[in-house]
Amino acid sequence: MTQITPLNNEQHANLKIMNSTDFRRYKEQHLIPLIAHDFIPMASEFSVVFVKNEETGQFTAVAMMGIKPGLNLYCQDDKWEPSVMPSSFLKSPLSLHIQDENSDDCFVGIDLDSPLVTTENGQALFNSEGEQTDYLKARTEHLLDVTQKYEQTQKITQHLASKRLLTHKKLNINLGKDEKYAIDGLYIIDEKALNALSQDDFNDLRDKGLLPLIYAHLSSMHQIGRLAKKQIQFDTK
Template identity: 30%
Template sequence: MAKLIELSINAHKNLKVTNDAMMSHASRQHVCNLQAQEIANAATCFPVFITRNSINGQLAVSAMMSFATQENLFVQDNSWHSVFQPTNFRTYPLYLMQSPENEKHFTIGFDQDSGHLSEEHGLALFTGDGKATPMLSEKTKLLEGELEQMRLTYAFTKMIDSLDLMKSVDLQVHYQSGEVGVIKGLQTIDEDKLQTISTDDLDKLRKAGYLAPIYAMLMSLFQINVLINKHNNLTTHTNIDTVKIEVSKDTTVS
């Protein structure tokens, strides 16, 4: 995990973000974490799944952007090719971090080893008179809203987990070469259980505003076809025949 440094006007007044920072970072991410409020928009572009951390059991909502690690099919020629861009990418290379002075407070930090910050070239974070540039202001605003969005996302995943509305699935990627790749550790909404849920539990989901993201996640599975087409349009890739979603036989999340 990256060690974050708190951003300070006094210590980092000349710091700049390299022009290709976001695209360079995004191009290597085959999944991107989402907040609950992003699910509906993300589902129009990417397959959306839930993953469970095998160490602490924490759940995360993620958009899948390729079938291979270190690859993002939505970044081509250093440009973003999708109508929706997750906040996780838009705030890069800045992060929300625990304040080193008060663990109950949060502040803005950066990873000095990211390779995307420089004092020589790029987009400035601060103006000459020590004020935040429009770019820094925009990223800061998004990050400041992240705490509340994290809370809402936690509440969303906790409720659908407590109602046992998820099922573990594997993606079986069948290539024209005959090779079959398997992507494990994914969870999606169990549509059968959703159809038979009690009226009281359904009302809980409705009142919490969770029905829209739940149905969006289900519909997002059709975006797997978009990933297949994008993958097959690249001449450097072995074409994919089909991707099958199978209920996982291994209950252990990898």
Template identity: 30%
Template sequence: MPAWEVLNREQHADLRASRRIDGARHFAQIVADEFPLAAPHYPILFTKNAETGAFYAGVVMGVEPGRNLLTVDGALPDYRPADLERQGFFVAEGQVVIDPDHVAFADPAGQPLFGPDGEAEPALKRVQQALRTLEQGIPATDAIIRRWLTHRLLEPIDVTLHSDDGQHVRLDGLYTVSLDALHALPDDVAVTLFRSGDLQLAYAQAGSIRHLRTLGRIRNERLLDGGL
């Protein structure tokens, strides 16, 4: 267990947090409010919690564990999901706590959390917003997924990437919204989903899977260049 510390301006006045730590993250959980922000850049897919079996949503940034294909010098150039933004930070008993040994705090060139006056700097404000996004968004997203499951809108997706060198990479345990099932919904159900915002989110997710081709292209290019 990490030795968590309650974040405070006295003890952590000089603490810095780096955003260039995403290179080893190939998957990150996101919540429904992030779908419109993430969909232009990443494939959004669903998987199951290994312990509970419950579905949750996430963005795929690589096709192999421990390797993010989209980072530049360790940082994502586009939208950074809240789950990545808050790395090293947690909420415990209503307080923001940190794991002081987390890699996020190991870079002396990271961004300061507190200014000279002790006020929160932009880096900390982003973390605070990320923590709020997850705290409020996870229950709301769970409810949306349950509604989709009620209407049998999730289905397994076969993700197999083929490389020019003959290698094949298969991603298992992933799910997507079924457009066939969506289009077969009764009109009254479709209207209800539209008014709740669920329908728009479903289309955003389904449309985002086109980015899997981008991941496959990047991986293939790096294999040919000897970068993997």
């Protein structure tokens, strides 16, 4: 459990954040939420798929960084040097939260249990006068940008769903030695449904700039084999 606390220039005047490429904080998260801007770069190494919240019906775009729940194959140690990564990886230990249900006001929260939070080394959050440092301002801008793009991505996924382009997919992964692992609960773009769209609906996707995202997603499914190999390597250590 993380301890998220609203950032305060009095209580947290001496706090600093260390820059780190150690992503073990995600080692138990095999599906990482994405924003639309992540699709094309992430598709070069990871499968980009969709999952559905059965209670709300909302779809979320995610990168598969593991085959089995609770195991991120890339973040088990601090040696991973990513060429691409989800935008959300750069948020921790800060996060953005809605003040309350009846307001659009937000506050920046900080995970005080994060090993990235110190009082010694790192980037200061506040100066001696209690004002935000340029570092904190930049981090806050990033949080706002990712949050806005996440909301845009949610609208995109719902639009795809409204056009009946998302279809349930069950994957059977070959892990060698006659071992297969079934992954259920994933959704992908139905190519037949995409090709069967009316000209107007297809042009609508094009005009909204969604076709590159769709094609990136479809091509990313070839990365499943890469993930299977990493699982086999992990299992045979």
